Amino acid sequence: MYNLSQRLKTVASFVPQGKSVCDVGTDHAYLPAALYLEGKCKSVTATDIKEKPLKNARKNLDKLGIDGVKLVLCNGLSAVEYKDAEVVIIAGMGGDVISKIIDDCPYKKLSAFILQPMTASVALREYLAQNGFCVNDEVAVCENGKIYSVMAVNYDGVKRNLTNTQKKIGMLKPITSENIQYIKKQYNIANKCAADLTGVSGKEELQKENELLAQELAFILEG
Numbered sequence: 218m219y220n221l222s223q224r225l226k227t228v229a230s231f232v233p234q235g236k237s238v239c240d241v242g243t244d245h246a247y248l249p250a251a252l253y254l255e256g257k258c259k260s261v262t263a264t265d266i267k268e269k270p271l272k273n274a275r276k277n278l279d280k281l282g283i284d285g286v287k288l289v290l291c292n293g294l295s296a297v298e299y300k301d302a303e304v305v306i307i308a309g310m311g312g313d314v315i316s317k318i319i320d321d322c323p324y325k326k327l328s329a330f331i332l333q334p335m336t337a338s339v340a341l342r343e344y345l346a347q348n349g350f351c352v353n354d355e356v357a358v359c360e361n362g363k364i365y366s367v368m369a370v371n372y373d374g375v376k377r378n379l380t381n382t383q384k385k386i387g388m389l390k391p392i393t394s395e396n397i398q399y400i401k402k403q404y405n406i407a408n409k410c411a412a413d414l415t416g417v418s419g420k421e422e423l424q425k426e427n428e429l430l431a432q433e434l435a436f437i438l439e440g
């Protein structure tokens with residue numbers, strides 16, 4: 218596939234055949250360009266809230282001779298119809314921004330979502346669980362020494378209460394080196410919190426919570 222980073226390659230690998238796809242917050246448009254060139258989507262649309270990234274996107278698409286990607290200047294999906302967004306990609310943004318974009322989407326119960334938060338993954342998982350969205354698949358991916366998760370999501374109307382472990386690692390299983398790295402990172406954070414809070418007056422509950430979380434994550438890592 219056209220020269221995508223491993224992060225965007227992983228996002229692209231979640232895109233099903235034959236659907237209209239909208240990349241929200243496209244910036245450089247690398248992902249829609251690759252999807253267009255691959256030819257597996259019914260149509261490719263890309264949005265950005267700012268003019269400058271969209272100009273950049275147009276320049277990059279022109280360089281590749283691509284005239285089939287529709288560029289839209291708008292907040293989230295506000296100027297995109299469902300027919301152009303059967304699959305919505307929201308990558309490279311914070312989990313809070315991603316949650317808001319989904320929440321504001323009038324056809325959020327119809328579209329499939331591919332999400333890749335840079336930060337606030339816990340907040341995103343909580344939003345999805347509390348609002349009837351199901352995470353069907355999730356994998357971890359590394360870029361520039363940082364580890365991220367990519368999720369395939371759709372609405373099924375079931376509201377879920379997540380355990381602390383589910384909030385931290387979602388659906389990730391220790392089956393790839395990246396997944397293991399992601400889970401280990403959460404284990405190290407919980408373990409350090411538990412150690413730092415040991416003996417601190419008033420923080421007993423939080424200490425215990427982190428200790429239990431670290432134990433559960435260690436158990437998952439042991440397979």
Ligand SMILES: C[S@@+](CC[C@H](N)C(=O)[O-])C[C@H]1O[C@@H](n2cnc3c(N)ncnc32)[C@H](O)[C@@H]1O
Pocket residue numbers: 241242243244245264265266267270291292293294307308309310314318
């Ligand atoms: C860090 S870039 C990510 C680019 C690309 N999606 C990626 O993953 O490499 C974030 C882009 O999202 C755009 N953005 C932020 N909030 C947005 C919103 N509510 N609607 C549309 N675009 C948004 C920004 O202008 C910026 O170009």
